[in-house]
Amino acid sequence: MKHLTIATGALLASVAFTTLAQAQTTLSMWYHGAGNEGEATVLNQIITDFNASQGDWKVELQSFPQAAYNDSVVAGALAGNLPDILDVDGPVMPNWAWAGYMQPLQIDETKIANFLPGPRGMWDGKLYSIGLWDAAVSIVTRQSTLDELKLRTPTLDAPWTLEEFNGALEAAKASGKFEYAFDPGMAWTGEWYPYAFSPLLQSFGGDIVDRSTYKTAEGALNGDAAMAFGAWWQGLFTNGYAQATQDPADRDNGFAAGKYAFSWNGNWAALGALTAFDDTVFLPAPDFGAGAKIGAASWQFGVSAKSQHPNGASAFIEFALQDKYLADFANTTGLIPATASAAAMTDNYKEGGPLAVYYDMTNANALVRPVTPGYVVQAKVFEKALADIANGADVAATLDAATDEINADIEKNGGYGH
Amino acid sequence: MAISADNHGLRLVVRYAVLTLIAIIFIFPLVFMVMSSLKPDQQLLADTASLRAFLPVGDISLDNYWAAFKRAPVALFVMNSIIVTGVTVALSLFFCSTAAFAFVFINWRGRDVILSIILATLIVPFETIAIPLLLISSKLPWIGLDGVTFGWLNSYRVQIIPFIVDGLTIFLFVQFFKDLPSELIEAARVEGASWFQIYRRIVMPLSGPVLATAAILKFLVMYNQYLWPLMVVQEEGYRPVMVGLQYFFQLNRAWGEIMAYLSMITVPVLAFYLYLQKAFIASIASTGVKG
Numbered sequence: 001m002k003h004l005t006i007a008t009g010a011l012l013a014s015v016a017f018t019t020l021a022q023a024q025t026t027l028s029m030w031y032h033g034a035g036n037e038g039e040a041t042v043l044n045q046i047i048t049d050f051n052a053s054q055g056d057w058k059v060e061l062q063s064f065p066q067a068a069y070n071d072s073v074v075a076g077a078l079a080g081n082l083p084d085i086l087d088v089d090g091p092v093m094p095n096w097a098w099a100g101y102m103q104p105l106q107i108d109e110t111k112i113a114n115f116l117p118g119p120r121g122m123w124d125g126k127l128y129s130i131g132l133w134d135a136a137v138s139i140v141t142r143q144s145t146l147d148e149l150k151l152r153t154p155t156l157d158a159p160w161t162l163e164e165f166n167g168a169l170e171a172a173k174a175s176g177k178f179e180y181a182f183d184p185g186m187a188w189t190g191e192w193y194p195y196a197f198s199p200l201l202q203s204f205g206g207d208i209v210d211r212s213t214y215k216t217a218e219g220a221l222n223g224d225a226a227m228a229f230g231a232w233w234q235g236l237f238t239n240g241y242a243q244a245t246q247d248p249a250d251r252d253n254g255f256a257a258g259k260y261a262f263s264w265n266g267n268w269a270a271l272g273a274l275t276a277f278d279d280t281v282f283l284p285a286p287d288f289g290a291g292a293k294i295g296a297a298s299w300q301f302g303v304s305a306k307s308q309h310p311n312g313a314s315a316f317i318e319f320a321l322q323d324k325y326l327a328d329f330a331n332t333t334g335l336i337p338a339t340a341s342a343a344a345m346t347d348n349y350k351e352g353g354p355l356a357v358y359y360d361m362t363n364a365n366a367l368v369r370p371v372t373p374g375y376v377v378q379a380k381v382f383e384k385a386l387a388d389i390a391n392g393a394d395v396a397a398t399l400d401a402a403t404d405e406i407n408a409d410i411e412k413n414g415g416y417g418h
Numbered sequence: 419m420a421i422s423a424d425n426h427g428l429r430l431v432v433r434y435a436v437l438t439l440i441a442i443i444f445i446f447p448l449v450f451m452v453m454s455s456l457k458p459d460q461q462l463l464a465d466t467a468s469l470r471a472f473l474p475v476g477d478i479s480l481d482n483y484w485a486a487f488k489r490a491p492v493a494l495f496v497m498n499s500i501i502v503t504g505v506t507v508a509l510s511l512f513f514c515s516t517a518a519f520a521f522v523f524i525n526w527r528g529r530d531v532i533l534s535i536i537l538a539t540l541i542v543p544f545e546t547i548a549i550p551l552l553l554i555s556s557k558l559p560w561i562g563l564d565g566v567t568f569g570w571l572n573s574y575r576v577q578i579i580p581f582i583v584d585g586l587t588i589f590l591f592v593q594f595f596k597d598l599p600s601e602l603i604e605a606a607r608v609e610g611a612s613w614f615q616i617y618r619r620i621v622m623p624l625s626g627p628v629l630a631t632a633a634i635l636k637f638l639v640m641y642n643q644y645l646w647p648l649m650v651v652q653e654e655g656y657r658p659v660m661v662g663l664q665y666f667f668q669l670n671r672a673w674g675e676i677m678a679y680l681s682m683i684t685v686p687v688l689a690f691y692l693y694l695q696k697a698f699i700a701s702i703a704s705t706g707v708k709g
Contacts, residue, residue, distance in 0.1 A: 030652070035489050035665030065664030068648050075649035078549060079556035081571055249463045252671060 024058035028083035034063035038332035050319045057312040077101045084307040090297025091369040094123040098373035103305045106314035118296030119338040131300035132326050133335035136358045139283040140263040156364050160286040169241040172261035181241040183260035187251035193383035199293035204229035214372045214418040217406040222399040230395035244390040267358040296366035373416040377409045455677035482674035495662035502577045503640040509582045518591030519617050539585040572653045587632045594628035630697030659683040
């Protein structure tokens with residue numbers, strides 16, 4: 001009798017489980033993190049928790065390698081084969097929304113009121129994407145280097161000025177202890193250029209495009225401030241402070257090997273820098289006259305325009321915004337959690353944590369890249385212009401040509417909906 | 419007489435010395451790849467500045483291989499590539515050789531025009547037709563176990579069928595068939611052999627070199643496919659090795675794992691080339707085709 005009861009119970013449980021599984025509508029999801037075991041672990045946990053937390057939706061994940069992700073999404077959109085949920089790099093989102101790949105999120109925006117500005121993907125007045133984390137860039141160096149070179153330690157309230165920064169580079173060069181004074185990260189091509197270097201231009205007072213209209217780059221990319229930035233940028237290389245062409249291995253290990261005094265690098269590399277030396281410090285971006293700036297907006301979740309279940313997709317995204325998941329991602333990847341409450345739950349970003357300074361930097365200095373569908377083209381034009389100037393091209397002619405190219409693209413695309 | 423023998427010996431020594439030097443130069447990248455795959459990243463990067471990069475010295479282990487297997491389903495990617503490449507090569511050899519046979523040995527109206535059109539496709543880069551091909555492939559019907567379905571995305575067939583027949587392979591066969599003695603074909607026709615019998619029993623047995631050349635060239639093209647599978651395969655289960663390589667290019671690159679992965683995916687290419695090497699060289703010698 002006892003066996004019969006157990007068997008009946010098991011049967012009922014199995015039927016109930018099967019019925020629940022059948023009742024759940026499948027939501028497909030694409031993610032850029034294939035090959036990144038840490039991210040996969042956290043994301044799979046969120047999906048497992050979400051699928052178990054309710055009976056309406058079941059998320060199924062398909063991961064792509066990051067380098068191939070954007071092309072895969074564009075191809076998927078062309079073929080009418082997009083998933084319900086996708087992730088998107090923050091500055092690319094306006095392009096995908098404008099191109100009709102994405103639809104606005106259906107989540108309660110009060111739930112993201114305490115989020116850092118970078119992870120909020122706004123376009124055309126609507127929230128299209130939301131990130132669980134942000135990233136930040138700082139000047140990585142050693143306290144002993146600052147001491148030996150007799151340099152003031154900059155703070156968020158009192159960052160280095162242009163003169164101080166140039167003085168630091170000159171002092172490092174004059175010391176003869178380093179192969180190069182500064183490692184801007186020239187080996188990292190692609191998005192690194194606009195992400196890491198356009199804030200330097202913005203700190204001079206220029207920009208990639210005129211943000212008041214988003215219809216021209218005239219005056220922003222080739223005005224006086226931009227020309228001053230271009231001359232300074234070229235000076236980094238002509239003065240021998242930095243190398244225009246860098247071996248990727250040096251980018252990965254040059255600072256740890258003592259080749260560079262200062263490295264302009266992201267928080268994702270910060271843990272490695274901390275293990276390289278016991279006196280590694282992360283300094284805020286310098287203020288070149290128009291305020292200290294660093295890039296913002298990393299990967300974010302959104303809903304594809306093709307999704308037949310935007311409410312389910314949005315429900316998953318809203319579920320993922322819990323502080324515990326933000327903290328899990330930050331602990332695993334080293335990225336900055338999107339809320340202060342999540343930061344407090346992490347080992348690295350809690351008050352007094354080794355990377356807490358990055359949260360403060362993001363809060364104080366972050367500026368998202370131009371919020372326009374044209375950004376994907378503008379980023380490439382900007383990258384080429386900066387690489388050319390670094391390799392000796394005429395500053396004014398290069399920035400004028402880049403401005404013309406951006407303007408022509410904006411015109412060709414009817415102003416990108418601005 | 420003795421002087422002549424000495425000169426001959428000297429020439430032989432010089433010749434082998436030069437050949438050995440060239441062989442070393444060509445094999446260096448492979449040796450570097452394999453040696454680097456056995457070293458931890460710090461040592462790997464430090465060794466690049468010296469000849470140690472080509473030697474199995476220092477902290478040698480298979481750790482990078484285990485890590486590569488952990489990061490990506492390497493065996494799945496290799497198997498996918500072998501399936502796609504193997505099937506495409508086999509079908510390509512058959513269909514392209516039969517097409518070339520028809521162009522060379524059978525008289526039919528419009529033969530030269532059609533051949534010219536096929537050869538003209540050689541100047542069309544794949545990138546220009548990739549998007550139209552994607553749009554077509556995403557809507558094509560297929561009859562399978564699920565009945566009739568539409569859309570070929572996420573399958574082996576979408577990676578195989580568009581590449582079975584191509585102008586270059588047909589051209590290789592046409593050129594080779596033209597050099598075969600026509601008397602053989604005529605004699606077989608007189609004896610009453612069908613066209614397919616002539617193709618199977620006379621032409622194909624004589625076509626070893628061109629088969630090897632076409633197979634190797636096709637193998638390399640298919641095994642190195644990147645753009646097309648990137649566009650048509652979203653499911654990991656169908657991804658080939660070159661898309662899989664991107665799994666290793668994270669922000670903080672693990673160079674040792676990259677070298678381990680490259681070493682593993684190079685093995686099938688080397689094995690295939692070595693297997694067909696003799697026939698390939700014979701083909702180059704007879705047709706002047708470069709691999």
